[in-house]
Amino acid sequence: MDSIVINANRFYDQWQHWPMGGWLGEFAELGLIEWQAAQTAPITLLRAPTESELEKRIVLMHRLFRGGFTDMWRASLVQK
The missing domain is CATH 1.10.287 (Helix Hairpins)
Known part of the structure; x- marks a missing residue:
């Protein structure tokens, strides 16, 4: 989970676009991360x-x- 969040944040820093929106949205729905498609701040890992x-x-x-x-x-x- 850590590597997904780290790589998504790196990608956003480079391209100002979130990769894997489907996965990130699902992780957010499960309460694993704090993320919204329109956010500009790094993703926060909440729990495994x-x-x-x-x-x-x-x-x-x-x-x-x-x-x-x-x-x-x-x-x-x-x-x-």
Whole structure:
């Protein structure tokens, strides 16, 4: 999760446009980050996702993408 926020903030600093708006919006809805599409301040990480939240998203992602991408997505969210 940290790397997604760091990279999104870097991208915004460079281009003044938020990348991955769908992902960022979903993370904000879950209360993981403080973010709105129109904001100009850096994204604030509020908390890590719970194991239950991860599992629900993995099932959904698996159905949408038939596997493959879900392992990378989950790994990007898990705190080390």
